[in-house]
Amino acid sequence: MRRPALYSRSAPRPIATPAGTVLPVPPVPGAQPATLPHLQKLAAAARHPGTLWAAIAALALALALPGTPWRTPVQRQLTQDDINAAVMHTLTHKALPSPAARAAAAVGPSLVRVEGEIEGPKDRRGRAEMGRGVGTGVVIIDNGTILTNLHVVQEASNITVTFADGTESPAAIVNTQPENDLAVLRALKIPDDLQAATMRSTADLMPGDEVVAMGFPFGIGPSVSAGVVSGLKRGFKSPEGGQVMGNLIQFDAAANTGNSGGPLVTMDGQVVGIVTAILNPTPARTFLGIGFAVPIENAAAAAGQPPF
Secondary structure, three states, X not given: XXXXXXXXXXXXXXXXXXXXXXXXXXXXXXXXXXXXXXXHHHHXXXXXXXXXXXXXXXXXXHHHOOOOOOOOOOOOOOOHHHHHHHHHHHHHHOOOOOHHHHHHHHHHHHEEEEXXXXXXXXXXXXXXXXXXXXXXXXXXXXXXXXXXXXXXXOOEEXXXXXXXXXXXEEEEEEEEEHHHOEXXXXXXXXXXXXXXXXXXXXXXXXXXXXXXXXXXXXXOOOEEEEEEEEEEEEEEEOXXXXXXXXXXXXXXXXXXXXXXXXXXXXXXOOEEEEEXXXXXXXXXXXXXXXXXXXXXXXXXXXXXXXXX
C-alpha cells in the first residue's frame, strides 16, 4: 500500500560540491550570531509578570483607539422615525388581513354547524320522511354549551352539532328563551381544545359600527359576510308565527336561511348578538339588506351567564 510522504522542517545543511568538497553555509549579511546567554535573558524577560501586564495594557489601548479595524461598532439607538419607516415598509410590501378577516378568525374556532332531524309530512301509508334543517350556533362555554335559535331545533327529533375541527356530536336542548327565539344546547362530545367565543356588551354599540355575520347559509360554510350596524332597539314580527321580538340589532351583513343562530361579531372579534331573522316581504325568504340579531345580553341570560 502506497503511503503519502511525510515532511518536517530541518536545519540548513552544508552544500556538497560535485567533487565531494563540503562548503560552509554563507552567513546572512548584517546578522549577529546569538549567544546562549543572550537567548536566556530574552526568555527570562518574556516570563516576567510585568512583561505580560504590559502586553495586556497595550492590547487594551489598541482596542480602545477609534478607527481600530477590529473594534466593535457602537449600535445606533432606534428613533421614532426608524419605527415609522419600518411600519410603512411593512404596510406597502406586505398584505395584511382585513379587519373582517381578523374578526372572523377570532370567532371561527367557536362556530358550530347545527343540524336537526325533522319529521316531514306523512304519505298515504302513514309514513313520514325525515328531513334535515341546517342552522348555526356558537360556543359560549368551553364545556360544550352552545347558543342557537329556538326555531332551528325546536321541532327536531335529533340534533347533531359539528365543531370547527370536524368533531361531530349529538346535542340536547338544556334551556330555551322563546321570547327571544333562543335555545341553549349542550354537546355530549367535545374537542379537547374547544374554544369559547368572547362576548361583548352592546352598551357602546352604535349605528355604523362594522360587524360580520358568520354561519352556514343554505348549508354552505362556514361563511362570513361583512356590513355595519344599521340600527338598534328594532322590533320584528315573525311572518310565520306572528311572534313579536323587540330590542333587536339591525344589520346589513348578508344573512340567509342557515345563518340563524350564528354570531354577529364586531371588528375586535367579540360576539354582540345572535342572528335570528331577516326582513323580506316577499315569499322568497332571501336577504334584502335587513337582518336582525338578539343582543348578547339576552342570549347570555338564556345560558345562565352573568350580565355584563
